[in-house]
Amino acid sequence: MNGKVTAATLLVALGIIYGDIGTSPLYVLKAIAGDRPVTEMLIYGGVSCIFWTLTIQTTFKYIFLTLKADNHGEGGIFSLYALVRKYRKSLALPTILGATTLLADGIITPPISVASAVEGLTILPGLENLQTVPIVIVILSALFFFQRFGTYKVGRTFGPVMLLWFTMLSVLGGIQIIRHPDVLFALNPLFAINLLRHYPGGFWLLGAVFLATTGAEALYSDLGHCGRKNIRISWMFVKTCLMLNYTGQAAWIVQTGADSAMYGTNPFFGMMPSWFLIPGITIATLATIIASQAMISGSYTLINEAMNLNFWPRIKVKQPTNLKGQIYIPSVNNLLWFGCILMILYFRNSSHMEAAYGFSITITMLMTTLLLAHYLYYSLKWPAYLVGLILLLFSITESSFFIANVAKIKERWMFLIFELLIFITMYVWYYARKINNRFTHFTDLGKYASSLTELHEDVSIPKFSTHLIYLTKANRRHEIEEKIMRSIFSRNPKRADIYWFLHINRTVEPYTLSYDVSELVQDTVIKVNINIGFRIQPRAELYFKKIVRELISNRELNLHNRPDGSTRYNREPDFKFVVIEKFLSVENEFSLRDGILLNTYFLMKKWGLSDQKAFGLDKCDVVTEYVPLVYQPVNNIELKKENHHSQVSATRPYPSRIIEPTP
Amino acid sequence: MDRSRELLNKYISLVDKRIEVVLLKGEVIRGMITAFISSETGGGGTGILKWRIAEVEEASLLGTDPFGFDIGRTIDHKAIAEVRFMEDQTIMKFNDR
Numbered sequence: 001m002n003g004k005v006t007a008a009t010l011l012v013a014l015g016i017i018y019g020d021i022g023t024s025p026l027y028v029l030k031a032i033a034g035d036r037p038v039t040e041m042l043i044y045g046g047v048s049c050i051f052w053t054l055t056i057q058t059t060f061k062y063i064f065l066t067l068k069a070d071n072h073g074e075g076g077i078f079s080l081y082a083l084v085r086k087y088r089k090s091l092a093l094p095t096i097l098g099a100t101t102l103l104a105d106g107i108i109t110p111p112i113s114v115a116s117a118v119e120g121l122t123i124l125p126g127l128e129n130l131q132t133v134p135i136v137i138v139i140l141s142a143l144f145f146f147q148r149f150g151t152y153k154v155g156r157t158f159g160p161v162m163l164l165w166f167t168m169l170s171v172l173g174g175i176q177i178i179r180h181p182d183v184l185f186a187l188n189p190l191f192a193i194n195l196l197r198h199y200p201g202g203f204w205l206l207g208a209v210f211l212a213t214t215g216a217e218a219l220y221s222d223l224g225h226c227g228r229k230n231i232r233i234s235w236m237f238v239k240t241c242l243m244l245n246y247t248g249q250a251a252w253i254v255q256t257g258a259d260s261a262m263y264g265t266n267p268f269f270g271m272m273p274s275w276f277l278i279p280g281i282t283i284a285t286l287a288t289i290i291a292s293q294a295m296i297s298g299s300y301t302l303i304n305e306a307m308n309l310n311f312w313p314r315i316k317v318k319q320p321t322n323l324k325g326q327i328y329i330p331s332v333n334n335l336l337w338f339g340c341i342l343m344i345l346y347f348r349n350s351s352h353m354e355a356a357y358g359f360s361i362t363i364t365m366l367m368t369t370l371l372l373a374h375y376l377y378y379s380l381k382w383p384a385y386l387v388g389l390i391l392l393l394f395s396i397t398e399s400s401f402f403i404a405n406v407a408k409i410k411e412r413w414m415f416l417i418f419e420l421l422i423f424i425t426m427y428v429w430y431y432a433r434k435i436n437n438r439f440t441h442f443t444d445l446g447k448y449a450s451s452l453t454e455l456h457e458d459v460s461i462p463k464f465s466t467h468l469i470y471l472t473k474a475n476r477r478h479e480i481e482e483k484i485m486r487s488i489f490s491r492n493p494k495r496a497d498i499y500w501f502l503h504i505n506r507t508v509e510p511y512t513l514s515y516d517v518s519e520l521v522q523d524t525v526i527k528v529n530i531n532i533g534f535r536i537q538p539r540a541e542l543y544f545k546k547i548v549r550e551l552i553s554n555r556e557l558n559l560h561n562r563p564d565g566s567t568r569y570n571r572e573p574d575f576k577f578v579v580i581e582k583f584l585s586v587e588n589e590f591s592l593r594d595g596i597l598l599n600t601y602f603l604m605k606k607w608g609l610s611d612q613k614a615f616g617l618d619k620c621d622v623v624t625e626y627v628p629l630v631y632q633p634v635n636n637i638e639l640k641k642e643n644h645h646s647q648v649s650a651t652r653p654y655p656s657r658i659i660e661p662t663p
Numbered sequence: 664m665d666r667s668r669e670l671l672n673k674y675i676s677l678v679d680k681r682i683e684v685v686l687l688k689g690e691v692i693r694g695m696i697t698a699f700i701s702s703e704t705g706g707g708g709t710g711i712l713k714w715r716i717a718e719v720e721e722a723s724l725l726g727t728d729p730f731g732f733d734i735g736r737t738i739d740h741k742a743i744a745e746v747r748f749m750e751d752q753t754i755m756k757f758n759d760r
Contacts, residue, residue: 438712441698443726444675478675482698486725 005229013226013234014166015158019291020109020215021058022162022238025169025245026116026284029253030266031208031354038257044186045195045202047250049209051187054239057365058216061394063235066220066368067228069375074510074535075223077102077368078305082534084374091371096311096426098367099302101360102217104419106299107339109214110292112353114139117284119350120269124277136344139285143292144337147328149320158290165287166241168280173241173248176271180251187247206404210358212246215291217364221298224510224535299336300329301535308506308534310433311426313608317537339418346414356412360419362402369394425604432601435594436582439629441482442474445501445520445527448485452499452525455488461495465576468496469544471615472503477518477527483580483627494578501527502544504615510535515547523557539616541577577622579611585628667711667740670755671699679750681719687744687758694718697726697735713737 032046071079081095118132118139177183185191196202219231226234245268252271272280304327306312318328347353373391376382409416455461470484480501488494512533519526528547532538551557584602608614612622674680674696684692698715715726717735728734745756 438700438702440700441715441726442701443698444696446675447680482726486727489725490727 004227005233009227009230010234010237011159011163013159013230014162014238015160015290016225016294017219017222017231018162018166018215018234018238019287019294020113020218021213022166022169022215022242023113023116023284023288023291024212024215025242025249026266026268026288027112027350027354028208028212029246029249030268030351031211032205033253033257033267034208038253040254041191041195041199043250043253044183044191045199046205046209047183047186047246048189048191049195049206050212050246051243052189052192053209053213054242056393056397057213058219059235059239061365061369061372062216062219063232065376065390066372067223067231068380069220069372070223070228072509072511073224073227076221076302076305077217077364077371078302078309078311078534079223079510080220080368080371080375082309083379084371087374087378091374092311092430093427094367094370096423096430098364098371099306099311100419100423100426101363101367103299103302103422104415105214105357105360105364106295107336107415107418108343108353108357109295110140110143110288110336110340111136111344111347112350112357113288113291114285115344115353116266116268116350117281117288120266120277120281120284123266123269133344133348137341139289140292140340140344141337143289144296144333144340147296147320147333148318148330158293161283161286162290165283166238168283169245170241172271172280173243173245176248176251176255177244180255183247183251183254186250187243203400204404204407206401207358207408208354210362210401210405211354212242214358214361217361217368218294218298220368221301222294296333296336299332300327303329303332305534306426311430313425313429313604314614315609316613319537342414352411356408356415359402359405359408359412360415362398362405366395366398366402369398424600428597428600429604432597435598436601436629437473440473442479443482443485445474445478445480445525448480449521449525451489453521455493455495456497456499456524458495461493464494464496466497466574467500467548467576468494468498469500469502469575469577471540471577471579471611472501472527474501475503475505475529477520487578487580487625487627496576498523499525500544501525502540503527503529504538504540505529505531506538507531507533509533512536513543515543517547517551517556526557537616538614541575541615541617541621545575575621577612577617579615579617579622579624581611581624581626582629583626665710665740666755666757670746670757671711673748673755677748677750681749682716683747683749684714684716684738684743685745685747686738686742688742692716692736692738694735698733700737711740713739714743 028050029043029046032049033043036042066080067075069075069080069083071083077095077098081091085091115132115136118135121127121132121135122130195205199205219235223231248271249267253267256270257265268284269277269280300317303312303315304317307314307317315329315331318330320328343353347356369391373387376390377384377387468488470487472480472484474480484501488499510533512531513536515528515530517526517528528544530540530543530547532543548557584598590598610624611617612619612624674682680695681693682695684694686692694716695718696714697717699711700713702710702712715733715735715737717726726734741758743757745754747754
């Protein structure tokens with residue numbers, strides 16, 4: 001879909017990427033107006049701020065600049081990191097921070113959107129005291145429950161529903177603009193400057209204004225689903241619809257509420273004719289469900305990418321449909337469901353959520369800006385002064401939003417706990433793994449070639465397996481982990497017809513799936529390198545068996561007996577994978593940081609998926625061995641031999657038992 | 664510039680694996696490389712951080728003694744001044760002493 005632009009692809013783009021940003025009119029102007037007296041300075045200034053935020057932050061930063069950072073068609077903070085990590089190792093930290101905050105604020109998107117729509121029902125006569133919380137809980141619970149079945153079928157309706165939604169936004173807003181055309185002057189940036197400079201506490205209103213652009217990060221995350229051209233073209237339509245609606249709401253507020261306060265009235269529903277309220281609320285609810293769906297799918301993608309780039313422990317990932325890239329992560333689904341329900345129970349209504357929403361996204365945006373600057377400077381070779389100017393512009397804009405949103409912390413303290421947990425998980429997993437890798441000993445595979453051949457031919461040793469396969473981290477032909485060689489040779493040597501060393505190389509390209517083979521000893525010691533994109537599930541056993549089948553059918557692998565190692569009694573292939581699970585040895589002395597990191601890492605490993613499951617290995621084909629990991633052996637042990645025992649221990653290893661003669 | 668990979672590639676190609684490692688502090692270690700530890704820099708530029716070197720007589724197939732203890736000494740790549748290869752009598756210099 002990346003290259004093509006058709007009416008159909010544009011419709012799909014509408015359904016996938018504009019959920020969050022597209023449903024913001026439900027609550028942004030309501031949040032700006034709040035209980036403040038309605039004045040032209042406040043309302044026009046608010047609309048002006050929204051317009052210029054959508055222009056600078058969404059259009060210029062995300063649509064024009066960030067979409068350039070296309071990682072083989074994929075976008076999002078991890079894709080951007082994959083593009084720039086080679087230039088600076090320390091970029092892992094802003095990536096972790098950005099992803100953490102994106103996930104954390106994502107938890108509030110479904111409840112705030114759905115609650116805003118459902119609260120529209122309270123405008124209906126007789127429903128003023130309707131309890132909306134149970135309705136929101138039922139809608140969200142159903143949405144999370146149906147995730148396991150995928151969105152392949154219902155997904156086709158998303159585009160048309162969102163088209164209807166944006167059309168509704170335009171028509172409702174357009175009618176109000178026709179009635180009060182002066183409102184168009186609000187697009188003048190002077191109104192925005194005036195609001196921020198002269199309105200009492202005007203600067204802090206940026207916290208509410210920012211809600212209009214919280215979904216901008218999603219535009220970039222969904223690059224892979226829709227393609228750059230489709231996003232850019234559809235954004236022109238979406239921005240027009242959004243601005244028509246925001247301006248229309250402003251016109252309605254100024255006409256109806258001059259010099260009085262709104263007192264919680266939502267201008268979005270307020271400007272609807274009463275006969276249209278029920279269809280309007282229905283369309284709004286559908287749009288918010290689609291917005292929530294986009295957030296949920298985005299969270300799965302984010303965690304999946306984090307896992308494949310070694311930022312997250314391995315957890316179970318399912319593919320509910322055959323649609324490329326569509327995944328379902330049960331644990332993330334449960335966590336999000338729990339978080340969303342907790343949000344709605346805690347905040348009760350959308351107004352309270354508005355006061356808490358947005359803070360984290362400002363951090364995500366600041367981190368994206370930092371990564372983007374590296375991309376523009378190092379990858380696109382833009383001049384330093386230009387990159388510096390861009391960095392300065394967005395640092396000022398986003399820092400202003402950040403400061404204005406800081407006031408929300410007191411409303412969202414529980415998010416800090418959630419964010420801290422996500423941050424710790426990513427930080428520990430990434431940095432402990434780096435320490436772990438630093439203490440993995442490799443050795444020259446070539447020096448074992450003759451020993452492996454001898455073992456393979458030594459019929460006095462019982463055969464362990466026909467195909468003996470080890471997963472190795474060594475990506476070079478002649479390298480292998482020392483522990484693998486110890487597994488083969490020490491204690492009970494493992495005789496096999498063929499020794500395979502399988503390396504899974506996670507590529508920075510999202511959908512790569514290729515392999516190369518090198519034989520160190522012909523038909524006996526073979527190294528296979530499988531390149532798997534960071535969006536693809538590593539099904540090592542499946543891919544490996546396909547490779548062996550291909551090598552045999554191409555006669556590149558010449559086995560003496562049956563090609564798969566079967567006998568005339570047994571036609572089943574004889575593959576045995578050895579998985580070496582590490583555990584932290586007691587014989588370690590760490591610095592405080594390394595000790596905390598490694599102990600937490602191994603604790604997380606216990607909770608996460610085993611290597612066997614993570615690499616898609618069938619249980620019946622796997623032998624798991626456990627090896628202690630000694631990073632920093634306890635030093636300076638002086639074990640003294642006591643002299644008076646020396647003679648006894650030299651001759652008699654154990655003390656003799658004295659048997660008294662029986663009288 | 665990190666030339667640790669160059670050392671490894673040269674070492675792998677040797678038939679006579681005996682080497683002499685001269686450290687920056689002047690100490691000379693004679694033996695064979697039994698293992699090494701790679702850095703993880705990403706982007707394909709993985710270098711070697713540490714080398715484990717054992718004397719020729721004690722170097723076993725698995726780099727351990729019969730009780731499973733690692734044999735030899737682990738030294739930082741940065742601590743190496745030069746490596747002398749017995750096979751071709753060449754010297755690879757890394758850092759000035």
